[in-house]
Amino acid sequence: MSHEATLSEKYQSYRDGARFKDSAFLNEEEFRIALQLYIDDFEVANPLGTSRKKHKQTAIYWTLGNLHPKYRSSLHSIQLALLCKANNIKDQGYAKILHPLIQDLVFLEQQGIYVEQLGATVKGTVLFVAADNLAAHSLGGFFECFRVSQFCRFCMAKQEERQDKEVRTGLFQQRTKENHDKHVQEVSHDSTKAQQYGVKRSCPLTESLQHFHVVDGYPPDxxxxxxxxxxxxxxxxxxxxxxxxxxxxxxxxxxxxxxxxxxxxxxxxxxxxxxxxxxxxxxxxxxxxxxxxxxxxxxxxxxxxxxxxxxxxxxxxxxxxxxxxxxxxxxxxxxxxxxxxxxxxxxxxxxxxxxxxxxxxxxxxxxxxFEPLVLYLMWTMRFEGKHKFFKKVVRHSHNFKNISLTLANRHQKMMAFHLAATTFFKPSIEIHKVKSVMVSSFPENVQNWLNQRNNQLNTVLVASSVIIDGIKYSSGMVISVGSCAGLPEFRQISQIVVINTDVAVVCRLMTSWYDEHLRVYDLCSNHLPIFSVTQLSDLNDVSSVTLQSSWQTACYTQTVHIMLRGDIEMDQRLMLRVVIDNDDIRKLTLNDRPDSIEELKTQLRDKLSLQYDFKLQYEDPDFSNALCNLTDITDLPARATLKVIPLVTLEFAYLSSPTEESDCSTVDAEILSPAESSPSLRKQWPEVFALPNFSVDVEYRLRQADLSFMKDRIPITPSRDMKHDILEKLAETMYSFKAYPNDDDFSSVAKSLTSKHPSLTEPGPQPGWYGWKNSIKFKMANYRTKLRKAGCDDVMINGGKRSKLNPDGESSRKNVKRPKRGEANYLPNLPDGHDERSLENARKIVIEEMKKKKTNATLVSQMMDQTFPLCRREIVTQEPAVKSLVERWPALFTETGKLLVRFGLPSPIKFPAVFAEFNCVASKNLEGDFYEALDQHTPRFIELFKSKKGTTGQKLTDLMQHINCLSPDVTALRSVVLRGLPILLGDDSSEVFKTCFDTAKEEALASVTVGVLTVVNEDARQQGLNAVHLQPISTAIILEGSTVMDNVRDFPQAVCLLFGLMYALHLDYPKCMANTLRFIQAVMLGLGSKTLPPKTA
Known part of the structure; x- marks a missing residue:
């Protein structure tokens, strides 16, 4: 904040304007708070739907005029003062609705508030109210209809005079505080004069506040x-x-x-x-x-x-x-x-x-x-950006009971989160993509300037772009510095140099002349370029302009347009329309085309603040802009539409049972946050490994080493205790994801370590992280040994007593099923405070609860989470029959076993319990990974189906003909691929993928040992072994002759669930479908060995 007097002749802040200078209250030497209010209506429901206007909200926001514009433009600095339904304003009037707010404002004016940091009581008032014309006239007491005679809130001009007279300041009588108060008083006694004066009533703010008046309190927008x-x-x-x-x-x-x-x-x-x-x-x-x-x-x-x-x-x-x-x-x-x-x-x-x-x-x-309307947010555009938060809350909460209270609570929780953060505003300087460049590569005059300020170092840091106070500068932009012969001088940014905390730009000098017809500046660059170094503090204006050489034109800054004469070629850029949600579609421009899909996803995460894992689909111009999975970055057009498909990260949270009589809106109104993971549940390995926080001492030493490394490029040799602390923390974090990471996992951790802390990069011909990778491997093995000695079942069951020193010891896998699918047996310890007896009692509670007509979903979920180690112990050590598992663990085979949360998304979605079980066992998102891989391989499979000859080709041709009879949606394509995959791989799916009529369901059930049974009507359009039925009567999953799940959503979902159950329950693959299920395991889900064994006959 600033409260020193401004002596500049320019109008740059509200303190320079007549509104401030004429106010004895604001112009006092004591510090005063200048509040800026904003009022507007916004629609939270579909504006074209039947609920339009029903839930329409009126919001009043406020912000501190004392803040610098670079801070005040942040949405976090805009606070909520009042929120109500718009209909309440019409029914009750502004005076009654605004009464609590006005009471607080009166207290601020007359009594003030004590600010502990200042050690004084500070008073304040409303500086102005920003609003559109309708809201300003409505709150100010003027006519909302702009066809009345005196419609203007600033002057007394009449409609007919406005059409005839010259429009120049001073020709019309201005509204003043005196004549407006007189008009209000006369209208209050004689309402017929309202049309004459254009005033209907007094303004509630003017009535109550001593230092605010409606005449000068509502600037134009x-x-x-x-x-x-x-x-x-x-x-x-x-x-x-x-x-x-x-x-x-x-x-x-x-x-x-x-x-x-x-x-x-x-x-x-x-x-x-x-x-x-x-x-x-x-x-x-x-x-x-x-x-x-x-x-x-x-x-x-x-x-x-x-x-x-x-x-x-x-x-x-x-x-x-x-x-x-x-x-x-x-x-x-x-x-x-x-x-x-x-x-x-x-x-x-x-x-x-x-x-x-x-x-x-x-x-x-x-x-x-007042002041510049744009700079000091006297226009409404920035305030309107605040509405987006409330609309998003409504969209995700699905709650319209006392919607105003829900929105207000959510907003205050969001503000509490930001206020509790270490930094409320963004840093003043943000530097992107820094690299080291030799000073000798610059022109001689630039070298001299750099040597004077860079301590004669041979290298200097160069950034691709820099953001200073919210304004971005990057290579290719044009800045205005100084003037010559009455015209501003322009320079094109060549490179951005960072020296300590100072930023300077190396610029190419350009000459200019003005084109009156086009309102542009024509720029000309010399054949022999001349470069100079410019400090950003020397700019005529902090904004920048951009060149457009392909049109021989350039863009603007405020009142400046530029036309470029030269041969500057444009960089290859990527323009993206990114569909995040039905109501959240953003436009994004990337200066350089990413080299890979992973790099593209990384940039999308950074620029769009996406905190969850996702895959990408794009509109393929070769197929009439139909959505296709993005599997090759070269397929992406220069102007493309991308759709973000969130992938589910599974962790457990609980909501109230739907059978309970409690009001569900209470749950919906709370901000959903991921529940703390149970010790028995393991998280999925992240795509980008996030380093944990080391001890305070290690973090401080690493920070100092990284700063030193940026200057002299000399890595450090960590001490023994420092390295021990780093490796111990890494092993602990890795174990929360996997007990037995693979080689790629170790590589990703080592890369993340040296990327965040470059001072740990090791010299030599190998990559700088290679030595750390080996160290982490050894440390992880030692960490598992410690856990084994401590009695951790998860590693004890996979580690043996037999060794070179004890060759007669018991085998590590004695009485334990060999995990032939490449995954170690996952067996978590029993929960603290529980033994097998107490967990057995909890299991019995689940069985009794499942027998009830109205099951308490919350209780079942809690008990299943608690008894998971016991269930896992039975599966791993005893290999019980499926029928026994269904009797002992019925909740495992229901579709509503647990409530899972999509990380990064606000809406909770119920999934079958097997997905949770699979996630715990394999640390994989079964449904998300299965469908992503299936969609990725679908185009290739369709090509293979069409290219096959002989008997296999005839079967696939018959299968492909079925799809012509169906709507070409994603479920149909997935079903065709899953039915054709066994044919392609030489399997016989007739015993696993069964189809029957509803009249023969019982006989069909008796004939299936393991598989998916689809029940259809006798008048089904398609017949045959591999017919694709998108709307069957039911789809059931059968294991060991028992129906474990029925009424599954569709055939692809049934195949996904079938594989998940067989994998999680350690069941053998049917020989007739072994090739197909191994393909799903190894290729589609990446489990176990990535090399498929030879096909079995």
Whole structure:
């Protein structure tokens, strides 16, 4: 915060404006809090659905005007003051609804609050209220209808006068505090005068607060008044005139919009194509950001086709000047006068205006009274970004009971999370992709500058981009530094140099001249490039501009456009439309095409803040933009649509039983967080291994070593105790995922270690992490030995007593089934405080509960989690029959055994208990990995099916013909592949994949030992052994002649469950399907050896 007086002649903050200087309360020497309020309605339900307006909310946000804009622009700094249903405002009125808020504001004005850090009581008031015109007039007591005679809240202009008179500041009588208070008093006694004055009632804030008045407390809003008001309307009228003249065509304009090489921020705010109906609607539509981009880039799109002096074009360029001046981040008295004259010129040139156009006449007055509208968030665009959080909460909570309370609670919990974090705001400087570059590679004058500041080191750190106070600078951008002959000078960023904590840019000097017709600066670079070093503190403006050489044009910064003359080639960039959720679709631009899918996923995680594992699908242009799994990065087009498919990470959490009478909305209203994992449950190995936190001493020494390594590139040799601490912590963390990691797992841990702490990189011809990999292997073996001596069943059962020193010892696997599928027997210890007797009692409770008509799902889930080690011990050591397991552990074979949480997603989803069992045994997400691999291999399988000849080919051809009779959805494709896979691999699936009519179900059940039984109607459209039925009567899973699960969702799900049960229960694969099930195990799920054994006959 800052409360020192500002002596600058510029209007850069609210302290420079008349509103602050004329306020005796705010202008005192004591520090005062200046609150900025925002009021708006937003829809939480589908705006096109039947519930529209039913749950519509009215929100009032506040933020501190004393904060610097770089902090105030953060959504976390915008607080919630009040939230209610919009209908309550209409029924009760603003005075009653705002009463609690007004009471707090009155207390702040009169009594103040004690701030412990300052050691003083601080008072404050409302500086202004940001709102769109409708909300501002409604809360301020003005007419919400803008067709009344005196419709303006700033002046007393009438509708007929506005059409006839020149629009210039001072021509209309301004509303003042005195005449407004008089009008309110007269209207309160005689309501017929409301139309005459344009006032219906007093403002509740003005009535209660001593230092806030409605006349100067509601500034105009650039977003609604200009970017979504005047701009789309005047663009439509002017473009219509240009089309009628034949200067341009709509097709040519849309083609230019579509093909224009947008860069940096413009890629996010790329304008939409102009609809053919824009003329009849008298507006081009679009949101504020898109309209702003279109207006700024319009000269570069069609300016070369417009003749000089065209009146319609001059109107557009004058409008562009007005908007750019209004969007500036600082003003002077001269620039305000210039804005006033531009508004007047625009009025003369453009006679047909809408009612919104009156708002432009108030801009110069408001700007001098307050501050730059954009810089100090007096417009509503940033505040509207706050609505997204509440809409997301509603979408994921599925709760509309007292929705306002739910939203308020969730918001305060979110704010508590951010306030408890170590840093509330982002750091002032963020540096990306730093690499070391030889100083000798720079030009001589740059070398001299670097040597003076870099302590004569041979290398210097160069970053690909840097973000300073939220503004990103990267190679290729243009910055404005100084001026020459009245024109600003421009320099193109070549490299970004980081020296300690200072950032400087190596720039290529460029000359410029101004093109009045296009409103751009023409740049020219010398044939022999001249470079110089520029400090970012020397910039004319903190914003940057970007070049577009392929069009011989460049983008803008505020009021600057640039045209580039030269041969600078554009980098190959990737433009992505990323579909995260039905209501969350984002646009993303990558400066460089990733080399692999994993690199692409890493960039998506960083840029989109995705905290969960996922796979990617893309719209394939070869198949009419149908979604296909992305398996090769080269398949991705330069402009592509990606869909993020979350993969489930299984951990257990519990919700109230649906049979209980408790209100479920209470559960839904809470923020769902992953439950702490039970000691008996093992997590899935992460795609990117996250290092644990070492001891405080080790972390401090590593941090110091990493800083030293960045300077001199000399790695450290860790001491014995330091290395022991690192390896011990790594082994402990790895064991939480796997007791027996494979070679790739060890490599990923070692790479993560040296990547986070480069000072630990080991020199030599081998990779810098190779030595650590071996050390971790030995440490993991020692760690398992310690656990074995401590009596840990999980490692005791897999480690033997027989050794070279004790050759007559008992075999490690005596009386234990050999895990022939390549996985070690997973046998967790019994829970603390329990023995086999107590767990047996818990098992009996589960059996009794499962017999009830209304099962308590919470109790069953808790008991199953508690008794998991006992169940696992029976399976591993006794190999019981399936029928016995069904009798003793019935909950294991239900579809609602446990409630699992998708990490990173807010919605809990119930899964069959076998998925949880499989995850515990193999540390694999059975359903997610199974379907991902199946979809990945489906195109290749279809090709193989079509290419096969002979008897196998005839069977596959018959199978492929079935799909022509079905809708080509993903379930049909999966079913065809799973039925064709045994044929391709030489298996006989007739005994495992059975189909019968509903009248012969009992006979069919008796004939199946292990497999999937699909029951269909006798009038089913498809017949035959390999017929694909998408809507059967039922689908059952049979093991050892017993039906263990029935009414499974579909055939692919049944195959997935069948494999999971056989694997988790240690059942032998049927010989007739051994090749297929081994393929699923080794190739699709990556379990055991990746080399398949020879096919069995």
């Amino acid at each position: 650039i977003l609604h008044d200009l970017l979504e008001g005047i701009v789309p309307v005047e663009l439509a009228l002017c473009l219509k005139a240009l089309l009628l003249k034949g200067t341009i065509s709509l097709e040519a304009l849309n083609d230019a919009i579509k093909k224009f090489p947008y860069t940096f921020a413009d890629r996010v705010n790329q304008p939409q194509l102009i609809p053919k109906t824009f003329s009849s609607k008298s507006t081009i539509g679009g949101n504020g950001h898109e309209n702003w981009t279109l207006l700024r880039l319009l000269p570069l799109l069609i300016g070369q086709h417009i003749p000089d002096g065209d009146e319609t074009w001059v109107v557009l360029m004058t409008l562009k000047d007005v908007v750019e001046l209004a969007m500036s981040t600082s003003f002077t008295v001269e620039s305000l006068c210039f804005l006033d004259s531009k508004i007047s010129d625009h009025r003369h040139l453009f006679q047909k205006v809408k009612s919104y156009d009156q708002s432009t006449t108030t801009l110069s007055i408001t700007l001098s009274s």
